[in-house]
Amino acid sequence: MGKVAVVGAGMTKFVRRAQETGRELAWQAARMALDSAGMTLKDVDAVVIGSAPDAFDGVHMKGEYLADGSGGWRKPTMRNFVGGATGVFAPIQGWYHIASGQFDTVLVVCEEKMSSCHPHPQGAFLTIFDHTTERPLGPNLLWIFAIEMNRYMTVHGITKEEIALVAVKNKRNAMDHPCAQLGEELTVEDVLNSEIMAWPVNRLDVSPASDGAAAVVMCAEHVAKRVTDKPVWVEGVGWHLDTAYWTNRDLYYPRYVEYAARMAYDMAGIKEPRKEINIVEPYDPFDYKELHHLEGLLLCERGEAPRLTADGVTQRDGDLPVCPSGGLLGVGNPIAAAGLMKVCEIFWQLRGEAGKRQVPGTPKRGLAQAWGDLMQVGAVIILGR
Amino acid sequence: MREKLTNPEDVRTWPGTIPVEYVYTAGVAGEAYLRAIKERGCLAASTCPDCNIDYLPPRLYCERCFAKTDEPRDVAARGVVETFTVAHRDLDGRPLEPPVIYAFVRIAGTAGGLIHRLGDVEPGDVHIGLEVEAVFRPPAERVGSILDIEHFKPVG
Ligand SMILES: [Zn+2]
Secondary structure (H helix, E strand, O other), X not given: OOOEEEEEEEEOOOEOOOOOOHHHHHHHHHHHHHHHOOOOHHHOOEEEEEOOOHHHHOOOOHXXXXXXXXXXXXXXXXXXXXXXXXXXXXXXXXXXXXXXXXXXXXXXXXXXXXXXXXXXXXXXXXXXXXXXXXXXXXXXXXXHHHXXXXXXXXXXXXXXXXHHHHHHHHHHHHOOOXXXXXXXXXXXXXXXXXXXXXXXXXXXXXXXXXXXXXXXXXXXXXXXXXXXXXXXXXXXXXXXXXOOXXXXXXXXXXXXXXXXXXXXXXXXXXXXXXXXXXXXXXXXOXXXXXXXXXXXXXXXXXXXXXXXXXXXXXXXXXXXXXXXOOHHHHOOOOHHHHHHHHHHHHHHHHHOOOXXXXXXXXXXXXXXXXXXXXXXXXXXXXXXX | OOOOOOOHHHOOOOOOOOOOEEOOOOHHHHHHHHHHHHHHOOEEEEEOOOOOOEEOOOOXXXXXOOOEOOOOEEEOOXXXXXXXXXXXXXXXXXXXXXXXXXXXXXXXXXXXXXXXXXXXXXXXXXXXXXXXXXXXXXXXXXXXXXXXXXXXXXXX
């Protein structure tokens, strides 16, 4: 398989309601990514679009809708969708477009406009549950996460205070992100005292609903060497699916993340991820999810992630910076765009272009992960200099 | 072996809905379009400075080259029927009485156009190439919607 590099990245501000349409947001991010690579639409051979359920934007067949704003005019274009994992799966799709030798340069664009869904995207989330066994109960996504969080806390004896530290860290990190929706200096008490949504989930444990887009330009080795002296290489990719039935698995541990990670580590030749991954952007739609996913990524023992957080290991200047961007909790959560934002962040960090968010030292390798559907899909990408 | 089912009512079913509502923004270019319709009783188009293509409805960017388009400019709501149909049934298959004429109208002086209804004309009198113009609702009744245009009618 050919080597594949990321050579450009861009994103819009993440906001609660954008005036721009989804396709206008897609264009802003895509154009920024191309400009940053010194490339134009003429250089693009194929387009990959990532966007989560059509129900959020209220646009049926969103891939077709977004295509012109994503650079898909008269080009081979396809949209992928694996729930919340879409934003990390989209560059994986870009990777295999190129690694296969089929295309030299691919523009990858992810978009979500969740403000269209009225009064709140929870109405659309309801419909992802089974119409026979779960929907009659009126499930709210928050309850389901609360059920998972409680199981995770109880199995390992983790407190809400320990988990709230993640929200405090990520919202603080986001204060340095020019596109962030919710950068804020908070205390653990602020998180604990925020409104209870579904115990043990309080309002500040949760990322917001957002509008936004993100994009990256990916290309084959010979193109990368021509257009940049700072290519960031795709070293590993992995994705995996678990059953959609809650009833036959234990929610305290995300196996689908572990299997996706193992696939990516194998491809990257990584034997000891804790030593070989310098920086990580795990998916953090809820604060406990960052911890849960760090464990699934084998970056610590099961139940150990809260201690790493309390010890400052996951701070920007810690041994393993986690969500230096500010994550979904701080930057915002336009679903597919949020996942790709994490890939953009690893790209900027590895190039030393993360501005005030730059982690110290010169990180060589970073990992972005997203998760989706009914807590069952894992997608992982490893980038390196 | 399962017997062949001939009556779908034999399967126990229950009704369900997907209860989602939306509020949409018109977007940067869409806002200019709807303002032209509501405030000035005309349409709007934007032009790619590099490709020299006029987009109607206007767009913020050129899909061909990704340049930002020029500011939208007003365009008279008048053009030519490029193709049309006469609908005799509604969404649910019920008769439409009278039938409704839907046309794609190419707007003069642009590379774009729009789908709208035709009115003040009998289906038998419509033909491809017919020159038409928009009939707008009275200014006080306009809300900033494509339905501020009641229909297109033959010119003259
Ligand atoms: Zn153009």
